Amino acid sequence: MTDILPFLKTLISTSGVSGNETPVAKLIEEKWRPLVDETRLSRVGSLHGLKHGSGKKRPSILIATHMDAIGMRVSHIVDGFLRITNVGGIDVHVLPGAEVTVHSTGGADLPAVIAMPSSKLLPESAGDGALEIGYLLVDTGLTPREVEKKVRVGDLVSFANEPMELAGDIVSGHTVDNRASVAALTVCLEELQTKPHVWDVWAVATVQEETSYLGAYTSAFEIRPQIAIAVDGTFAKGPGANGWQTHTMGKGVGLCIGPNMHPFLHKKLKELAERLEIPWFLDVTTSHSGTDAYPMQVTAEGIPTALVEFPIRYMHTPVESVSVKDIQRAGRLLAEFIASLDENFVDTITWDE
Amino acid sequence: MPTFGTSQLKLLEKLCNVIAVSGDEGEVRKIVLEEIKDHADDVRVDALGSVLATRLGRGAKRVKVMLDAHMDEVGFMIVADEGEGIYRFESVGGIDARHLVGKQVFVGKERAAGVIGGKPIHLMDASERTRKVPVDSLRIDVGLAGKAKVGERAGFATKFRRVGPSIMSKALDNRFGVATVIELFKHAPSNIDLCAAFTVQEEIGLRGAKVAAQFFNPDLAIAIDSTPANDLPHFDETENATYNTKLGFGPAIYIADGSTLHDPRLVRFLQAVAASAKIPHQLRQPGGGGTDSAAIQRALAGIPTVSVSVPHRYTHSPVSISRVDDWKNTLALLHTALKKITMDLIGKR
Secondary structure, eight states: OOOOHHHHHHHTTSOOBTTOOHHHHHHHHHHHGGGSSEEEEOTTSOEEEEEOOSOSSOOEEEEEEEOOBOEEEEEEEETTEEEEEEESOOOGGGOTTOEEEEEOTTSOEEEEEEEOOOGGGSOGGGOSSSOOGGGOEEEOSSOHHHHHHHOOTTOEEEEOOOOEEETTTEEEETTHHHHHHHHHHHHHHHHHTSSOOSSEEEEEEESOTTTTOHHHHHHHHHHOOSEEEEEEEEEEOBTTBOSTTEEOTTSOEEEEESTTSOHHHHHHHHHHHHHHTOOEEEEEOSSOOSSTHHHHHTSTTOOOEEEEEEEEESTTSTTEEEEHHHHHHHHHHHHHHHHHOOTTHHHHOOOOO | OOOOSHHHHHHHHHHHHSOOBTTOOHHHHHHHHHHHGGGOSEEEEOTTSOEEEEEOOOSSSOEEEEEEEEOOBOEEEEEEEOSTTEEEEEEESOOOGGGTTTEEEEETTTTEEEEEOOOOGGGOOHHHHHSOOOGGGOOEEOOTTOOOOTTOEEEEOOOOEEETTEEEESOHHHHHHHHHHHHHHHTOOTTEEEEEEEESOSTTTSHHHHHHHHHHOOSEEEEEEEEEOOOOOOTTOOOOOOOSSOTTSOOEEOSBOSSOBOOHHHHHHHHHHHHHTTOOOEEOOSSSOOOTHHHHHTSTTOOOEEEEEEEEBSTTSSOEEEEHHHHHHHHHHHHHHHHHOOTHHHHOO
């Protein structure tokens, strides 16, 4: 198995805030092009990579990994400082002191920092808790004149801290959610280079998962796969998170059950993981899984859908952390699952009643 | 004084990128000793860890001038090991906990990579989303196989960078002061005996400066530090009248802060020097805060003391921002002033 770490670090260092995924889409396309038979972009910007199967009849499977990132957008410019609003589910706790990049209309990427003004500059109602995003300012270190020249309302702002490797095979940085899944799908495609498969495989990096699931809705509709699998992070146990929703990181792949997921696919993935001795754990969601599995399941006349996961610590912070081993495991399980599909698999999908 | 340029900025960068939390200033001390050793008549590391260096002038009637800059920065100490790479920590110095969630740190002398995480927003209830997260519910995570030790210090992992007219870095408070005193020490005028005090533990009570002043017993002292510029827009865009200092307006001369009434003779002297040499400068708004000058002024039988600071925004946070020109003008002001110091300055009040 190739080492996915360098690609993952490049992935999480490349911008792609929801709605503006082009930079990361280009990077992924470059990586996937030699691994698939064709690549193209959907009408809304999701990246489709098609790897042909060997069967006479070729049913297709769609693996969806969203490539967009949560971020911010300039809402107002005052005295050379930028006010911002969120794109996706930003936790305001992480913003003061965060290193960011302002992607300016002028084309330049401006390094900047998110500033928390002193309480003297805020209304009393702002309180001494976590400040609302509307009170924060972005400082580019440039003079007001330079800022007026370069930046426009609407320009994107993304997190900019560099990835860190922590002891024990852990990668930490922003946008690990969900570039780690893009990395897992890449591992899967690499494995499939030497693993025969009957089915067509659509590797898809979706857009706007964090805001509207736009990519997953539209790609699933265009491709109309027989089955679909979303790959995404789940919550890792760790400081501040120890409830039933959390799982030990570094200990395997999560296979999720709940209303968005077809129980038959779950059962097959589980049996396969056990046969291959790929460590796995059961994850459950009571209703909306909050992943691309949710939109794909209800696309067209409905698609049997599964959700494969791995634990991520500190989700939606700039220090999201993931075990590289878990990513490799998820990639391998996906490849083995694809290789296990025969021409008639769809007809065997049943309800266990 | 040589032309201001890359060599000064390189020195500042080197100083900013090492971590020297109060009580553990070794990394900065190493750089200071290396930089000054060829220029000093006497160098010693005192009982607390401050570097005290003397460079003698020539001729009679030399004034003994103490230049003070604290080497330490705010940061963290590991206080308990919770297993599997997770550690409790406490802040050292005044850090607003709201700057900590989601930040990267280096731990210990080996600079082990670590992060201060936060609970995922998806798992928070409505009140948690707006509540401040106190330090005692945060942890430093160095990875599943990570090993840190109780007692080790940690600091922000952000790197120094130059951006347009500015510098972005951690610890500008007070590596500006350290770099300034190193430069002045290397290019000291001969009319003074220069006593350089690179002090420890300023952020936790001005402790190094107190004994440094007692050791040197100077005729006068200048504490060189970095002070907040709160020159951001008011939320409703009305006038900000409590800016403390502003970036781009030059070195900030202190008149009075929360702990010192700065010696008026020295304040007037610095203003006059700046005016006659046409060096941009500003008066720090009288108010709170403090520098090593508080400890120095009241040492022994009293030492005439003033403070000069390079302004920075976002104090004690992972990234502060300053203007290169403000530092350049700080160096110019102090170097010009040192050349003009005579005993008459403090001979009469």
